[in-house]
Amino acid sequence: MADDLSSDLSDDLCAEMEAKLKVSNSLVVCFGELLIDFVPTVAGVSLAEAPAFKKSPGGAPANVAVGISRLGGSSAFIGKVGKDEFGFMLAEILKQNKVDTSGMRFDTGARTALAFVTLRADGEREFLFFRNPSADMLLHESELDVNLIEKGSIFHYGSISLIEEPCRSAHLAAMRIAKSAGSFLSYDPNLRLPLWPSEEDARRGIMSIWDQADLIKVSEEEIIFLTGGDDAYDDNVVLKKLFHPNLKLLLVTEGSEGCRYYTQNFRGRVTGVKVKAVDTTGAGDAFVGGILSILASDITLYQDEKRLRRALLFANACGAATVTQRGAIPALPTREAVLELIRQATA
Numbered sequence: 001m002a003d004d005l006s007s008d009l010s011d012d013l014c015a016e017m018e019a020k021l022k023v024s025n026s027l028v029v030c031f032g033e034l035l036i037d038f039v040p041t042v043a044g045v046s047l048a049e050a051p052a053f054k055k056s057p058g059g060a061p062a063n064v065a066v067g068i069s070r071l072g073g074s075s076a077f078i079g080k081v082g083k084d085e086f087g088f089m090l091a092e093i094l095k096q097n098k099v100d101t102s103g104m105r106f107d108t109g110a111r112t113a114l115a116f117v118t119l120r121a122d123g124e125r126e127f128l129f130f131r132n133p134s135a136d137m138l139l140h141e142s143e144l145d146v147n148l149i150e151k152g153s154i155f156h157y158g159s160i161s162l163i164e165e166p167c168r169s170a171h172l173a174a175m176r177i178a179k180s181a182g183s184f185l186s187y188d189p190n191l192r193l194p195l196w197p198s199e200e201d202a203r204r205g206i207m208s209i210w211d212q213a214d215l216i217k218v219s220e221e222e223i224i225f226l227t228g229g230d231d232a233y234d235d236n237v238v239l240k241k242l243f244h245p246n247l248k249l250l251l252v253t254e255g256s257e258g259c260r261y262y263t264q265n266f267r268g269r270v271t272g273v274k275v276k277a278v279d280t281t282g283a284g285d286a287f288v289g290g291i292l293s294i295l296a297s298d299i300t301l302y303q304d305e306k307r308l309r310r311a312l313l314f315a316n317a318c319g320a321a322t323v324t325q326r327g328a329i330p331a332l333p334t335r336e337a338v339l340e341l342i343r344q345a346t347a
Contacts, residue, residue, distance in 0.1 A: 026296040028068050029103070029152035029183070031078045031174050032061030032161045033136040034090050035113035037281065039327055044121035047128060056327035057093045058115065059136070060158050060190045060285050066097045067289020067318065067332045073296055076100035076148055078174065080139040080167075082112035087135065093329065103145035107135035119279055119326075129195060137164045141173045149174055150181040154296055156288070158190040159206045175212060184248075184299055187213035188288055191222050199225075211244045215295070215302075217251040217288055218242070238262060249302040251291070251312070253284055256323075258316050266305050270312040273320040273345050282328030283319040289332065290318030317341045 037058035040050035061077065068075040077099050081087030083106040090112065094101050113134035118126045131137060139161075149155065155178035161171040179185060189206045196202035203226060210216070220232040223242065230237040232252070243250050243262055250262040258272035294301060294311040301307050317338045325331035333341075 025074055026153040026299075027100075027151050028065070028073060028075045028154040028156060028292050028296050029078060029149055029178070030061040030065040030068075030075060031155065031157040031171065032059065033113060033158075034059040034062040034077065034079050034081055034094075034104075035115055035134070035136065036086050036090070037328060038114065038116045039279070039281070040117075040119055043119040043279070045118070047116055047118050050118070053116065054326070056330055057090050058117075058282070058328040059113075060160070060188060061156060062090075062094065062099075063282050063285035063328045063332065064156055064188075064289045064292065065099045066094065066329050067286050068293045068296070069098045070332050071289060071293040071318070071335045071338070073289075073293040074100075076103055076152070078103035078145060078148065079161075080105045080107055080135045080143070082106065082110055082135040083108045084112055086112040086114075097329070100148070103148045105139060105143045107138050110135040110138055112136075117281060119281075127192060127194060129192075131195070133164065136161070137167050139170045140166045141170045144170060144174055144177070146177055149177045149183075152178060152181075152183050153299065154186055154292055155179075155183040156186040156188070156292060158188050159202075159209075160190060160192060160195060162205045162208070163195055172209070175209065179212070184215065184295070185213045186215045186217075186288070186292060186295075188217045188284070189222055189226075190284070191219075191225060193225075203228075210242075211246065213247065215249045215251070215291075216242070216247060217253065217284070217291075219253050219255075219284065223252065235262075235267065239267075249308075253287055253319070255280070255283075256320070259287070259312055261308060261312060263302050263305075263308075265303075268305070268309065270309050270316060273313075273317045273341055275320045275324050275341070277323040279326040279331070280323050281326070282331055283322045285328065286322040286332055287315045287319040290315030290338070313342065314338060317345070 038053040223232040321333035
């Protein structure tokens with residue numbers, strides 16, 4: 001399968017994408033952490049060298065929820081923040097972005113999670129977390145909004161909520177509820193090794209729910225970690241070690257190079273949309289928001305390779321648009337911005 005950009009483009013691509021995203025009212029429910037990222041005002045410096053920090057809302061599942069909403073889709077967020085000024089601020093930001101927050105809870109005994117994010121000279125980021133414990137770790141199964149979970153056509157989650165109890169049990173219960181209600185399960189492991197007790201705990205925890213997902217998105221670095229150092233570019237490694245029998249779609253993101261896709265019947269690669277990167281924070285979440293926003297309106301998308309490739313081009317463009325600005329949620333693009341970027345790429 002050709003992977004050049006031109007092979008996925010046609011005159012009606014943008015109109016088709018716009019139409020699909022406008023008609024989708026299917027709800028995507030995102031479960032997990034919501035926190036404050038503190039981003040240095042100067043790129044390419046260590047935390048100690050940073051002269052100042054800018055606070056920015058973050059947390060992968062929340063980023064995805066906002067990403068979907070910005071693209072014109074319908075999303076909800078389930079998670080816990082502190083009953084503090086940061087927690088109230090985050091809830092308000094989600095509301096401003098038209099994300100359903102009825103499943104959010106506020107903890108009176110723990111603070112909202114914080115993460116200091118350093119921006120290296122190459123645009124990649126490193127993290128320092130403050131969670132001892134933070135409110136997101138303390139969500140109880142009894143606090144789940146069952147009705148909201150059951151309304152979702154897609155239930156999206158990561159792995160950070162699996163690290164500690166009681167949130168782990170709440171996460172597993174939410175997955176069971178969503179599956180029983182017929183939701184499509186979407187999993188982005190979003191590996192953050194410093195948060196896990198050990199590498200082995202991380203590998204075991206991430207893989208403990210692997211075989212339940214309908215869609216899994218992983219990065220090349222995550223493939224290397226989860227397979228114990230195998231070649232992330234080897235299709236046989238991906239298919240034998242990561243593609244489980246019930247999986248409908250496995251996506252491997254390759255940063256600016258685009259992504260690979262694997263289904264039961266076909267596999268291939270869609271090239272990225274080239275931009276000048278300022279900050280890669282949130283790019284993967286923007287990509288996930290892009291593909292889920294289309295899947296929500298067309299849940300059988302993974303069965304048609306042509307339609308899937310077009311959707312993945314759109315998702316790649318979502319990620320590309322995000323890296324042109326600093327921060328996660330503030331940088332997530334609108335549908336119009338993504339379509340314009342695709343138009344520019346074809347000009």
